[in-house]
Amino acid sequence: MWYRVAKASEYLVITGAGIDDIKLAKKAWILPGQSYTVFDLSPVNYTFEVQAMSTEKLPFVLPAVFTIGPREDDMPSLHKYAKLLCSHDMASNHVQELVQGIIEGETRVLAASMTMEDVFKGTKEFKQEVFDKVQLELNQFGLLIYNANVKQLVDVPGHEYFSYLGQKIQMEAANKARVDVAEAKKKGEIGSKEREGMTLQNAAKINAETKIYATKREGEGKKEEIKVKSEVKVYENMREAEVAEANAELAKKKAVWTKEAQVAEVEAAKAVALRDAELQQEVEKMHALSKTEKLKADLLSEATVEYETKKLEADGALFQKQKAAEAELFTKKLEAEARLYAKKLEAEAQKAIAETQLYAKKQEAEAQKAIAEAQLYAKKLEAEGLMALGQAEGAYLRSLLEAVGGNYNATRDFMMLKNGTFQEIAKINAEAVRGLKPNISVWNNGSGDSGANGAFKEVAGVYKMLPPLLKTVHEQTGMLPPSWMGTLSNSPSTNSTLDST
Numbered sequence: 025m026w027y028r029v030a031k032a033s034e035y036l037v038i039t040g041a042g043i044d045d046i047k048l049a050k051k052a053w054i055l056p057g058q059s060y061t062v063f064d065l066s067p068v069n070y071t072f073e074v075q076a077m078s079t080e081k082l083p084f085v086l087p088a089v090f091t092i093g094p095r096e097d098d099m100p101s102l103h104k105y106a107k108l109l110c111s112h113d114m115a116s117n118h119v120q121e122l123v124q125g126i127i128e129g130e131t132r133v134l135a136a137s138m139t140m141e142d143v144f145k146g147t148k149e150f151k152q153e154v155f156d157k158v159q160l161e162l163n164q165f166g167l168l169i170y171n172a173n174v175k176q177l178v179d180v181p182g183h184e185y186f187s188y189l190g191q192k193i194q195m196e197a198a199n200k201a202r203v204d205v206a207e208a209k210k211k212g213e214i215g216s217k218e219r220e221g222m223t224l225q226n227a228a229k230i231n232a233e234t235k236i237y238a239t240k241r242e243g244e245g246k247k248e249e250i251k252v253k254s255e256v257k258v259y260e261n262m263r264e265a266e267v268a269e270a271n272a273e274l275a276k277k278k279a280v281w282t283k284e285a286q287v288a289e290v291e292a293a294k295a296v297a298l299r300d301a302e303l304q305q306e307v308e309k310m311h312a313l314s315k316t317e318k319l320k321a322d323l324l325s326e327a328t329v330e331y332e333t334k335k336l337e338a339d340g341a342l343f344q345k346q347k348a349a350e351a352e353l354f355t356k357k358l359e360a361e362a363r364l365y366a367k368k369l370e371a372e373a374q375k376a377i378a379e380t381q382l383y384a385k386k387q388e389a390e391a392q393k394a395i396a397e398a399q400l401y402a403k404k405l406e407a408e409g410l411m412a413l414g415q416a417e418g419a420y421l422r423s424l425l426e427a428v429g430g431n432y433n434a435t436r437d438f439m440m441l442k443n444g445t446f447q448e449i450a451k452i453n454a455e456a457v458r459g460l461k462p463n464i465s466v467w468n469n470g471s472g473d474s475g476a477n478g479a480f481k482e483v484a485g486v487y488k489m490l491p492p493l494l495k496t497v498h499e500q501t502g503m504l505p506p507s508w509m510g511t512l513s514n515s516p517s518t519n520s521t522l523d524s525t
Contacts, residue, residue: 026054030062037061037106048102063110067093067170070120074128076135084140086131088174090158092123095168105166122165130157150174206365214358221351225344232340239332247322254314261310268303272296433504 029051030036038047040058054060074086093114095101112118131154138150151174159169275296421435428434440446494505504511 028052028054028060033065034062035065035102035106037063037110046103046106048099048106061110063094063106064114065094065096066114067091067168068114068119070123070127072124072127074131076132079136079139082140084135086135086174088127088131088154088172090123090127090169090173091171092162092167092169095166098166101163101166101168103166104164108165109167123162123167126161127154127158130154130161133157203369210358210362210365214355217351217354217358221347224347228340228343228347232336235336236333239328239336243326243328250318250322254318257310257314261307265303265307268300272300437506 028036030049036049036052038049038052038054038058038060039045041055043058052060068091070090070092072088072090074088075083076086077083094105109119109122134150134153134157151172154174155169155172158172162169275293424438425432425435428438498504
């Protein structure tokens with residue numbers, strides 16, 4: 025007796041005494057009359073390059089890596105594996121050939137039902153379909169696919185489908201990228217120039233508005249200053265007038281107080297009156313001068329402001345016209361460059377179209393050549409068929425002549441009867457006289473027999489004309505009259521006779 029313990033990734037398969045079929049265990053006593061085998065559950069990687077063919081009969085190579093091992097979580101599957109494959113190592117050629125045969129068979133069957141475009145675009149679905157079908161076949165051996173990795177499809181030497189398809193997609197992407205870059209560059213340059221022009225225009229506008237506002241503020245300041253000075257001057261004059269008035273009042277009081285000195289008072293009064301008139305004259309002059317200065321200041325300030333404003337407006341208009349002219353010139357330049365670039369692209373497109381048309385014409389010429397060859401082959405087969413038919417009909421006629429002993433007339437009559445020639449002749453003659461009601465009139469000169477005998481003599485004369493006619497037909501065509509009409513016989517005389525049968 026032995027006590028055996030399997031490793032973590034192994035199982036014991038025990039057969040022998042006391043066991044009906046097999047027994048699987050991780051550890052067990054091995055009794056006398058029993059034997060055991062240890063098999064490993066570790067999955068193994070299998071790398072294949074499956075050669076398959078699509079529904080269009082385009083071959084390709086499908087590199088794939090499958091990780092396959094016993095299904096350790098299912099005891100019936102372990103029993104299947106233990107019975108069928110445990111005597112072979114998973115890495116042995118036997119197991120590898122078994123797995124490879126299943127994978128290649130299922131992959132080829134699946135690829136044959138799909139187009140190359142379906143295989144290329146639906147790689148994920150194709151992988152899952154192969155996975156499911158292969159797993160279904162491996163279940164009968166107790167094996168499980170732990171992982172399946174389908175690599176990039178590869179062309180078979182001499183059939184560069186994927187290479188040409190990749191080059192086509194790459195060229196289309198590159199051409200589209202070049203067009204997009206040129207378009208973005210064009211839009212960027214135009215937008216940049218437009219921004220620069222708008223910035224310069226807005227700056228000129230703001231500068232002009234600022235100068236106008238500054239000039240207006242300066243004029244208003246000057247106006248306020250002149251106004252203040254005028255008011256001060258008026259106030260000073262008013263103060264002086266008040267002082268003069270106070271002095272006059274004082275003089276009047278003195279005159280009242282000094283009534284005794286009348287002369288002095290008269291002189292004082294006169295002097296006061298004179299002084300008052302002078303002061304009044306001065307006040308009026310100052311008042312007129314103040315108004316004149318104020319009016320000059322107002323007119324001068326308005327004229328200055330209007331001049332500066334018009335000058336700034338003229339400068340701004342001139343600057344705007346210059347910038348507009350520069351923007352228009354730059355826009356025309358960009359449009360000319362865009363038209364040149366568009367013509368260049370159009371020329372390239374026309375060149376590509378011409379190449380495509382040339383290729384299409386070549387393909388059409390090849391197709392027409394193939395059609396002509398096919399038609400020639402069909403005509404050749406038709407001619408061969410006609411020759412074979414003619415040979416068969418010739419053999420049939422030879423056998424028919426041999427059967428009637430070489431009698432041409434009998435053979436001809438038989439063929440005419442077989443083909444319904446007599447029926448056709450009768451039908452045509454019947455159609456020709458259908459609906460007719462002929463009247464036969466026989467005329468004679470009254471001599472000889474009269475009555476019916478005379479009429480039949482005329483008909484007999486017509487009948488006598490048949491032998492020479494049939495003789496001539498026989499000499500020229502070799503045809504003899506039908507047997508029911510009679511046979512031609514040659515007599516020593518010059519006239520032929522028709523023997524009635």
